[in-house]
Each structure stands twice: as structure tokens, then as C-alpha cells.
Amino acid sequence: MQLLFDLDGTLADPLEGFANSLFHAFDALGMERPPLATVKTCIGPPLQVSVPQLLGITEPGLLKDFIRLYREHHGDTGMYQYRFYDGIDDALAALRPARRLFVATSKPIKFARPILERFGKAHFFDEIYGSELTGERSIKGDLIAHILERQRLRPGETIMIGDRKHDIAGAKANGLRSIGVTWGYGSEEELREAGADWICRTLSELTELGLRI
Numbered sequence: 001m002q003l004l005f006d007l008d009g010t011l012a013d014p015l016e017g018f019a020n021s022l023f024h025a026f027d028a029l030g031m032e033r034p035p036l037a038t039v040k041t042c043i044g045p046p047l048q049v050s051v052p053q054l055l056g057i058t059e060p061g062l063l064k065d066f067i068r069l070y071r072e073h074h075g076d077t078g079m080y081q082y083r084f085y086d087g088i089d090d091a092l093a094a095l096r097p098a099r100r101l102f103v104a105t106s107k108p109i110k111f112a113r114p115i116l117e118r119f120g121k122a123h124f125f126d127e128i129y130g131s132e133l134t135g136e137r138s139i140k141g142d143l144i145a146h147i148l149e150r151q152r153l154r155p156g157e158t159i160m161i162g163d164r165k166h167d168i169a170g171a172k173a174n175g176l177r178s179i180g181v182t183w184g185y186g187s188e189e190e191l192r193e194a195g196a197d198w199i200c201r202t203l204s205e206l207t208e209l210g211l212r213i
Helices: 015-028 036-041 047-055 060-076 088-095 109-118 140-151 165-173 188-194 203-212
Strands: 002-005 100-108 127-131 158-162 177-181 198-200
Touching (some): 047 060, 127 140, 140 158, 177 203, 188 198
Parallel strands (some): 158 177
């Protein structure tokens, strides 16, 4: 059995670094910062999706500048302000001997890999997969399809774990079962409506389920 883990909101809380990078972009463009509650709803989907939908930046040139400014700050500062959830090391260490573990994040691999390496988590995973800066594989379904092909994984023997509906939808698009976790940025209602096969409210629940299925 293989387990694919989302990063933001599943393995780690990105809020501080994510918000600071967003605010840097707003400040640099002379735009009013959105409330933190709005920023939280942007965690999970690709920036190319969440920024136009939730922050109202739709003009192509402005959107391009916004994402460039965000990434500049995130690469220098924001990505090192992540906070991995308490107990994540114990959970991954328990799962690692019995399961193949992969990271499947919409975050660009340019950021995802250094984050996991900086915080000492990369060694838990067989491989780390993310999107490209061009936006390629930023949609979770496309990313999962890429992982299945590259690793020659069987959908029926692979499970996606994430905190947002995009993780569940990506799993369904590829014939995977999915586990929704409630300690991130998606509600239990969101995960159930998306069709998650299981819901876990704690890391201990996730560990027990991951070893059992």
C-alpha cells in the first residue's frame, strides 16, 4: 500500500509563511491586505486558482506580478516559517516500515523539497512530488496521475491523504481512495461533501488507519 500526503495543512501548518508572503506581494503592489480569514481559505489550491477567485486579482499582468512577488518572498523567508504539526514525526516513523510514503503537493517542487529537507522530514518519503513554476501539475488530479505513472503505482493500492476538497477530487479523478484530515484548513463537511472515504481527526487515528487498510 502507498500513501500520498498533501503538504500544506496536512503535514505542516503554512499559515505564517504563506500569509507573510501574500502580504509582501500586496504591500509591494500598493494594494490593501485582505483579512486573515480570507487568507486561510487560499491555503491548499494553487495560487493561480485561489488568487483570482478569492483575492479578486484577475488582470493577467497584475496576477503575474503578484505571484512573482509572492514567490520571491516565499523562497527567501516564507517557506522557512512553516510549523510541522506536533506528532507528525511519530506518525510517519510508524507508517514508514509498512507503507511506501510520497508527498503530493500543489506547491512548486522548488519550495516543497527544501521545506521538507530544512525541517528534517524528507527522509520519511520515497519521493517528493510538486508542481512546476509554470503551473504544470498544480491541479491535484494531474499531479497524482504523474506520480502513478512515474512510480508505476496501482490506483487500488494507493491512498491520497489531505485536508482540502482538492485532494479528494484529485484522488477520485485517478481512481484512488482518500483520507480527509480535519486539523488543516478544510472542514469535515467540505471533506465529506467531496467524497472522502475516511475522515481522521487526529494523527493517531491516521496512523492506526494507515496501518490497517
